[in-house]
Amino acid sequence: MVFDKMELREVEVWDGNFAAAQALRQAQVDVVSAYPITPSTPIVEGYAKFKADNYVEGEFVMVESEHAAMSGCIGAAAAGGRVATATSSQGLALMSETLYQASGMRLPIVLNMVNRALAAPLNVNGDHSDMYMVRDSGWIQFDAFNPQEVYDLNLIAFRVSEDHSVRTPAIVNQDGFMTSHTAQGVRPLTDDEAYGFVGAYKPMNDMLDFEHPVTHGVQTEEDWHFEHKARQHNDMMTYVVPKIEETFEAFEKLTGRKYNRVEKYDMEDADVAVVCMGTSVETAREVAKEMREKGIKAGVVGIRVLRPFPFAEISETLKGVKAVAALDRSAPGGAAGMLFNEIAGSLINADTKVILSGYIYGLGGRDLTKAHLVDLFNELQANADAGKILTKQQQFIGVRGPKLAYL
Amino acid sequence: MANTGWDGFEIGAMLRSFDGAVDDIAGTAQEDRKYSPNNSFTASVADWRLEKPIFNKDFCIDCQFCWIYCPDISIISRDKKMLGIDMDHCKGCGICAEVCPTNPKSLIMYPEFADEETEIAQWPSKSEEK
Numbered sequence: 001m002v003f004d005k006m007e008l009r010e011v012e013v014w015d016g017n018f019a020a021a022q023a024l025r026q027a028q029v030d031v032v033s034a035y036p037i038t039p040s041t042p043i044v045e046g047y048a049k050f051k052a053d054n055y056v057e058g059e060f061v062m063v064e065s066e067h068a069a070m071s072g073c074i075g076a077a078a079a080g081g082r083v084a085t086a087t088s089s090q091g092l093a094l095m096s097e098t099l100y101q102a103s104g105m106r107l108p109i110v111l112n113m114v115n116r117a118l119a120a121p122l123n124v125n126g127d128h129s130d131m132y133m134v135r136d137s138g139w140i141q142f143d144a145f146n147p148q149e150v151y152d153l154n155l156i157a158f159r160v161s162e163d164h165s166v167r168t169p170a171i172v173n174q175d176g177f178m179t180s181h182t183a184q185g186v187r188p189l190t191d192d193e194a195y196g197f198v199g200a201y202k203p204m205n206d207m208l209d210f211e212h213p214v215t216h217g218v219q220t221e222e223d224w225h226f227e228h229k230a231r232q233h234n235d236m237m238t239y240v241v242p243k244i245e246e247t248f249e250a251f252e253k254l255t256g257r258k259y260n261r262v263e264k265y266d267m268e269d270a271d272v273a274v275v276c277m278g279t280s281v282e283t284a285r286e287v288a289k290e291m292r293e294k295g296i297k298a299g300v301v302g303i304r305v306l307r308p309f310p311f312a313e314i315s316e317t318l319k320g321v322k323a324v325a326a327l328d329r330s331a332p333g334g335a336a337g338m339l340f341n342e343i344a345g346s347l348i349n350a351d352t353k354v355i356l357s358g359y360i361y362g363l364g365g366r367d368l369t370k371a372h373l374v375d376l377f378n379e380l381q382a383n384a385d386a387g388k389i390l391t392k393q394q395q396f397i398g399v400r401g402p403k404l405a406y407l
Numbered sequence: 408m409a410n411t412g413w414d415g416f417e418i419g420a421m422l423r424s425f426d427g428a429v430d431d432i433a434g435t436a437q438e439d440r441k442y443s444p445n446n447s448f449t450a451s452v453a454d455w456r457l458e459k460p461i462f463n464k465d466f467c468i469d470c471q472f473c474w475i476y477c478p479d480i481s482i483i484s485r486d487k488k489m490l491g492i493d494m495d496h497c498k499g500c501g502i503c504a505e506v507c508p509t510n511p512k513s514l515i516m517y518p519e520f521a522d523e524e525t526e527i528a529q530w531p532s533k534s535e536e537k
Contacts, residue, residue, distance in 0.1 A: 104419075104420050105419045105420050105421065106418045106419035106420075107419070167418055167419065205417065205419060205421050210429075210432075211428040211429060211430065212423065212425075212428060212429070213423070213424040213425060213429065213432070214421045214422065214423055214424065215421060215422050215423075215424060216419065216420065216421045217420055217421075218420045218421065218422050220420070224416070227412060227413040227415075227416070228413070228416070228420060230413065231413040231418065234413075235418070
């Protein structure tokens with residue numbers, strides 16, 4: 001069977017979902033096993049339409065739940081296919097058991113996660129609760145801040161995930177609605193360039209290799225389970241990080257677009273900085289520029305790769321800064337925010353006097369406005385001037401009622 | 408066990424069924440296959456069983472129902488001739504006896520301690536159709 005190629009303009013107007021669907025088409029994904037959920041639905045719908053219109057040679061498997069969707073992906077990946085799906089929020093929650101199966105079985109799968117709040121109360125809008133929920137599931141996690149990056153990171157994710165030294169599934173995060181449904185200019189590659197970058201799928205231990213039958217998903221108890229998990233972590237730390245770096249470099253060579261595990265904006269001489277993810281990075285960049293006009297040396301750090309966590313790079317980037325804010329878009333449930341904790345961990349043994357404060361913001365799609373960020377940078381500058389933290393270590397931004405502060 | 412750490416396995420929770428490449432495995436009898444030590448063929452689960460099937464070949468018509476239905480591939484059949492039961496892997500579920508269509512049945516479940524020769528000597532006779 002042959003499929004048709006698609007003529008694309010130099011700049012297309014795509015939202016994050018369509019950008020992801022186009023990347024799945026260009027990577028010629030063999031199997032998409034999916035169950036629709038807002039706001040990720042148009043990704044798998046897009047792939048299904050491309051398939052129906054003969055722009056892709058593959059299988060779309062309709063299943064009865066997200067648990068089954070990822071199970072289908074696992075089966076297809078074990079069989080030896082290039083596999084992808086998409087989900088959000090409650091769907092991810094139902095899928096979460098099988099995420100651990102996929103990573104433990106070392107199956108390359110690309111999951112587009114369109115970040116959305118977790119019920120209750122039910123909410124379809126963007127926050128990072130779902131991203132945080134599976135952060136320790138053994139998947140690589142990329143974070144896109146806009147549709148262009150969704151497209152780019154999908155192509156990158158296949159190439160990293162399927163590498164035989166990696167063989168670890170990857171999530172590409174994007175903010176629900178703010179990225180997924182906001183059409184912007186996207187510069188795509190041609191079909192040939194994109195497929196050339198991702199490369200043909202190279203199977204490993206595939207079930208369709210009838211000369212070498214394998215059993216996938218075996219049981220180990222206290223005798224070997226620990227070694228399997230330790231090796232998984234070891235490979236994340238040892239092989240995945242350089243493979244991501246190498247793939248980012250190759251992508252820059254091809255497109256001129258440079259990605260870093262930690263994205264730094266105006267950080268060379270920054271006194272104060274915010275660390276955040278998703279679309280907030282772009283808002284914060286704009287505000288940082290404006291703060292600089294007012295004499296505050298503000299910078300922004302965006303986490304491009306959440307897993308493996310860029311421990312040393314974060315430490316290196318922030319240790320010379322006077323005051324840093326960690327912005328967590330997920331309900332912390334009785335603890336400091338995840339980014340606060342990860343950043344604190346990376347700084348604790350560094351030679352630094354940086355003041356770290358944590359902020360919870362944007363739950364359920366609540367806007368993070370420029371005014372919020374101006375106040376935040378001013379608060380950080382006050383901390384920097386005082387040489388100590390003047391507020392509680394955890395505060396909330398943009399929530400109604402009395403000002404909340406803890407820790 | 409030698410302390411080889413994780414070098415003792417390949418990545419992923421996967422195990423190979425055979426040592427080396429195989430060809431026409433479906434046409435190779437189990438006893439002639441080069442099973443890897445990881446394959447469960449070499450592991451006995453006979454002690455999971457509380458009841459066992461006893462096979463009486465005098466009434467068997469080689470219909471292969473038991474062979475098809477057995478969930479543990481424990482019916483040994485060659486060239487569509489029923490030979491017996493792989494007692495290392497049979498878990499005593501009784502499905503073979505349930506699906507056996509002969510009258511009297513050629514497979515009947517007995518307590519694990521029952522003696523095969525004794526039971527075959529006193530095998531039930533044909534019952535009237537109801």
